[in-house]
Structures are given as C-alpha cells and as structure tokens.
Amino acid sequence: MKIGRIVLRQIRMPLVHFFETSFGRTTERDIILVEVQAEGISGWGEVTAGEDPFYNEEWTESAWLILRDYVAPRLLDQAIASAADVGPLSEHIRGHLMARGGLEAAVWDLEARLEGVPLWRKIGGGARREIPCGVSIGIQNSVAQLLDTVERELAAGYQRIKIKIKPGWDVEVVRQVRERFPSIQLMADANSAYTLADAAHLRCLDDFSLMMIEQPLGHDDIIDHAQLQSQLRTPLCLDESIRAAHHVEQAARLRACGIINIKLGRVGGFREARRVHDCAQAAGIPVWCGGMLESGIGRAHNIALATLPNFVLPGDVSASCRYWQRDIIDPAVEVTPRGTIEIRDAPGFGYDLDCDYIRHLTVREEILP
Ligand code: OSB
Numbered sequence: 001m002k003i004g005r006i007v008l009r010q011i012r013m014p015l016v017h018f019f020e021t022s023f024g025r026t027t028e029r030d031i032i033l034v035e036v037q038a039e040g041i042s043g044w045g046e047v048t049a050g051e052d053p054f055y056n057e058e059w060t061e062s063a064w065l066i067l068r069d070y071v072a073p074r075l076l077d078q079a080i081a082s083a084a085d086v087g088p089l090s091e092h093i094r095g096h097l098m099a100r101g102g103l104e105a106a107v108w109d110l111e112a113r114l115e116g117v118p119l120w121r122k123i124g125g126g127a128r129r130e131i132p133c134g135v136s137i138g139i140q141n142s143v144a145q146l147l148d149t150v151e152r153e154l155a156a157g158y159q160r161i162k163i164k165i166k167p168g169w170d171v172e173v174v175r176q177v178r179e180r181f182p183s184i185q186l187m188a189d190a191n192s193a194y195t196l197a198d199a200a201h202l203r204c205l206d207d208f209s210l211m212m213i214e215q216p217l218g219h220d221d222i223i224d225h226a227q228l229q230s231q232l233r234t235p236l237c238l239d240e241s242i243r244a245a246h247h248v249e250q251a252a253r254l255r256a257c258g259i260i261n262i263k264l265g266r267v268g269g270f271r272e273a274r275r276v277h278d279c280a281q282a283a284g285i286p287v288w289c290g291g292m293l294e295s296g297i298g299r300a301h302n303i304a305l306a307t308l309p310n311f312v313l314p315g316d317v318s319a320s321c322r323y324w325q326r327d328i329i330d331p332a333v334e335v336t337p338r339g340t341i342e343i344r345d346a347p348g349f350g351y352d353l354d355c356d357y358i359r360h361l362t363v364r365e366e367i368l369p
C-alpha cells in the first residue's frame with residue numbers, strides 16, 4: 001500500500017447542547033478530518049483533540065501542524081505492508097498521539113476498504129454484533145436539569161449514566177441522582193479535578209454504589225491513584241493517564257484502578273489501542289470505549305474498536321443526534337431501544353460520507369503533498 005495523497009480538513013460543527021467538564025465548556029467543535037488516498041480509494045480518520053489544550057496537551061491547531069509538518073511527510077509515497085506500520089513511522093515524535101492517531105485510523109479504514117472488509121474485522125474485532133452504550137452527561141446549570149437529562153437518556157434505553165463532577169458539583173449531586181434513580185448503573189468522571197488531599201471527600205462517594213470513579217487525580221498520574229484506590233471501595237477508572245500499553249502494566253502492578261477507559265486517539269490509534277486492550281485483558285481489567293464528542297467518522301471508528309472482546313462494559317459512544325443536528329455520515333449512528341449500537345458489515349468503517357455537508361462545514365483544507 002502506498003499513500004499518494006493526504007487531505008487535511010478542519011470542520012466546524014455546533015453541538016446540539018453544550019458539554020461541560022471540570023476543565024471547561026464546549027459549544028462548538030473544531031475537528032480535523034484526515035483523508036488518505038491509495039489506488040483511487042479513500043480512507044478517513046478523525047483527530048479527537050479538543051479546541052484547547054485542557055483535556056490533554058493537544059488541541060486542533062497543534063494537531064494540524066504536527067500532521068502537516070511531521071507525520072504526513074513520513075507516510076507519503078512510502079510503501080507500507082499494513083496500517084500497523086503507520087504508528088512506528090512517527091514514533092520519534094514525543095506525544096501528539098491524537099494527531100498521529102487520526103492519520104493512523106484513516107489508514108486502517110483505507111486498508112479495510114481496499115480489501116473490501118469491515119474495519120472491525122480488519123482490527124481483529126467482531127466479538128459482538130452490537131455494542132453496549134452509556135452516555136456521558138456534562139455539568140449542567142442546575143441539578144433539576146441534570147435529573148431531567150438522566151431521565152431522558154434512560155428512557156432512550158442507555159444502559160449506564162456517567163455524570164461529570166468537579167469540586168462544588170460532586171457528592172451532593174451524585175446523592176440526588178442516586179436518590180432519584182436507585183438502581184441504575186451510575187458512574188462519575190472528574191477529569192483530574194482533585195488531588196490526594198481530597199481523599200476523605202472522595203470517600204463520601206463510596207456510599208452511592210457507583211460502578212467507578214473516572215480519573216479523579218492528575219492527568220498523568222498513576223501512583224497517587226493507587227494510593228487513593230487503596231482507600232476506596234469504589235473502583236477507579238483511568239482515562240487520561242493511560243496513553244500506552246505500558247501504562248496499563250504500571251497501573252495493574254500498583255493496583256491503581258479496577259477499570260480502564262480506552263480512547264482511540266488518546267493512545268495514538270488502533271495498533272496501540274489493541275495493545276492496551278490486550279494488556280488490560282491479561283491483567284483481568286475490563287475496559288470500555290470512551291468518547292471525545294466525535295463526528296460520525298470518529299464515532300464509527302469507536303464502534304469498530306468496541307467489538308474487541310474485553311470491551312465488556314457500556315461505553316461513552318452514543319447516538320449522533322445527542323451531539324449533532326446533522327452528522328457527516330449516512331446514516332447517522334443510532335441506538336436501539338436496548339441501548340446498543342449494531343455493527344455494520346459494509347467495507348471500512350461501514351457508513352457513507354456526506355461529502356456535500358463536509359464541504360459545507362470545512363473552514364480549512366490542505367492537500368499534501
Ligand atoms: O473524559 O471522557 C472524558 C468529552 C471530552 C473530553 C473528555 C471526556 C469527554 C466525555 C464525552 O466524557 C464522551 C462523549 O460523549 O463523547
């Protein structure tokens with residue numbers, strides 16, 4: 001396989017509803033789409049970086065420069081045996097995994113399309129025909145609004161509810177959600193808003209039978225999480241801290257968490273995502289697929305990833321209509337009344353692209369070389 005052309009596009013998409021985490025509020029996404037071409041066929045990937053360097057160090061602008069100036073030149077006109085060879089071509093770059101992962105995922109999609117097979121098969125997935133879905137609900141303007149939203153998502157069939165927490169929006173909010181919905185699968189995500197000094201406060205969350213508490217401490221920490229885990233009954237789940245399989249080994253060795261959230265972009269693409277998955281499975285740690293408010297392309301990649309066997313818990317991959325008035329894929333991602341997404345058998349990531357709409361949303365484009 002020889003990639004002759006790479007097209008970078010930045011699209012701007014307003015969210016149906018703002019999404020607020022402990023690090024800020026997002027109302028509109030600026031997403032980089034990566035198109036790779038070979039033998040007259042295109043593969044597509046999505047860069048999952050945010051608009052600002054607040055979730056991790058990457059943002060849309062940094063990803064654009066890294067892709068254009070460092071990653072794309074290494075891949076263009078280079079013969080590669082498989083998409084698994086793409087990651088190593090940019091291993092000399094420190095970090096910037098979301099930028100690198102967007103291109104890597106595009107090549108996996110391309111390889112699957114060239115072979116006429118679904119992406120889930122290409123990556124070794126297919127352990128299930130439908131993936132279990134939960135929702136991630138951001139910080140709201142009031143608890144009443146949050147309770148209404150939880151109710152609506154449960155009525156739509158979603159199997160578990162994740163709420164975002166931060167200091168000042170945590171124990172009392174969780175208490176009220178739990179009181180109103182005593183038996184639902186419930187969890188909380190702090191996006192690194194606490195330190196070990198908050199351990200006693202976080203221990204209050206042990207009263208609410210949460211499935212897990214996600215990334216309460218430092219974005220790059222494992223050791224403090226291990227110490228906190230030893231003081232909590234509720235399992236911790238690591239998100240930000242897991243960027244590679246060796247972080248899973250370290251977390252398992254230290255007993256820093258009971259569960260891991262895998263995000264395709266955060267770990268730099270499918271090759272590393274599979275290693276993270278395999279490593280967690282070997283350590284007896286169940287995983288689920290996280291989300292980054294993706295457009296349909298990233299969403300479809302996530303669906304393929306979540307068919308690997310150890311993705312046994314409901315993830316954050318949900319219906320397009322929760323984010324977008326109109327998605328860039330056709331059909332949009334839909335959720336069954338059972339709270340699942342059914343996988344598709346068409347080649348590549350399995351959905352058609354709405355190219356007219358992508359053109360309409362495009363604010364920047366560059367064709368390489
Ligand atoms: O921590 O999982 C997170 C969104 C942006 C940044 C970080 C996170 C999230 C989500 C949203 O929780 C998941 C989604 O619905 O795509």
Ligand code: MG
Nearest residue numbers: 189214215239
């Ligand atoms: Mg998270």
